[in-house]
Amino acid sequence: MRQFTAVVNPTAGGSTGAAALIALARLLREAGADLRTEYSRSLVHAGELARTAGEQGRVVLAVGGDGIAGCVGGALSGTGATLGLVPAGRGNDFARALGLPTEPGALARVLLTGEPRDVDTVEVTSAVHDRTVVLGSVYAGVDALANRHANRSRLLRGAASYYAGGLRAVASWRAARYRVTVDGVEHAHTGYTVVAANSGYYGSGRLIAPDARVDDGLLDVVMIEEAPRRLFFALMKELETGAHVHRPQVTVLRGREVRIEADREVPYGTDGEVEAVLPVTARVLPGALRVLG
Template structure:
């Protein structure tokens, strides 16, 4: 199988990783026909498209969650297998798949790993892997400067979350379930609405205890501002995802949902502010083929 290495040099450790990854993959016997270091993330999709057009059937992608999301739609359509080298800040997809964050070990998974199929979330005309949300998460993204991420790594997320909470303004939302599997709801005074495809997001937070990336379902939650005690309870259990079991938090599992907010709000999609409400969400079960370790939780 012809392979291509494409590394987002703008990711947290992307520039340093490129030469190491290329050397290790060649040592492990990969037929590496292309090796591209991309300094401008805007060009990632074009580079991946070009190596696929030139015959690559395995794309080894170095970057974070935003890097994978930016090219994920191209891979299933061309029948491409993804090998992931997690060189970003959060690396939540790698965490979901049980991939090592050590670069050499991740290269070895590309050489020795087994293929698994995972779901792609759909938001509008685009796809995503982990979580799309409106509310607090958007303010967190705005607070996550490149300087803060380089300096603190994954620890930048709780710092940004505190900053976001202090300036957040509650909003109203309506959730419509076109398949009729849940009654439509209208909610006010909200802190956040999230629609999760994967299990982890935001540097290791769990979307919901039941969330998985291979079951063909989305986990939808809505967090009202509630009382001070309720907010404290959500904060205490936010990383574990157990906040979704609180009585005042809405949590449902579905294949499709339409989210409308008042006012219209930007959405954080896998760490990028790339959409705005109203938004239609769906899921493409098993659409992405990716290499994982033998003991990965992915099927």
């Protein structure tokens, strides 16, 4: 029987994360599993707790949203330890990419009997963050600004907070001139954003890269060009299904290493948490993480 250590996000998950864990914990313990719970003081502390539990041979459960999933998964990347996700945050996009259920009974069955699979992670380096490993994507542009607004929202949650944050960000955005280098080949790009995606989803269920796979050893690089705001709002709606990739204003490339630079200070984010400014380099780490799902 598996042994679990649950690392609970103290902020984004908060009481929601604790509530999600209560129902799941009862099912795991009734099945005979050992479960310990750790409440982290910060995302950095969450990573430390995850590494310690992984070294003890325990399955580490990241309880919360994409921020703690990325932090815990990044800490376990390359260690051989196994990650389990308990989706209880604002976005839950990496759990969505894995097809994980949210209903406690179904999730408990995955955690108790599911076979671990190897998935890719993403090594992120910049002048601000020497080295960070994340799970989902690196996004640089209006979406990073929108995510900042969403994270600071006190009135809205989930998709609504991202949509409101997107409207606010687009209203003030002016197109940036990017230099995007994919596996050594430079591409000039003027527009709204550049996304280097390991997972197809970001922004609470928006399908930014519909062909991205978490285990193919590649990043899907989605570039959205400058366009009238009216057209961009239509494109935002198409993110629900991934139909935006068929528009001429959207270019999709694929590669193992992506460097994103810009002609001015452009924000970027990763897994809904890290906030910094370009330039940034993202490199895929194939099969670096074992995950239940």
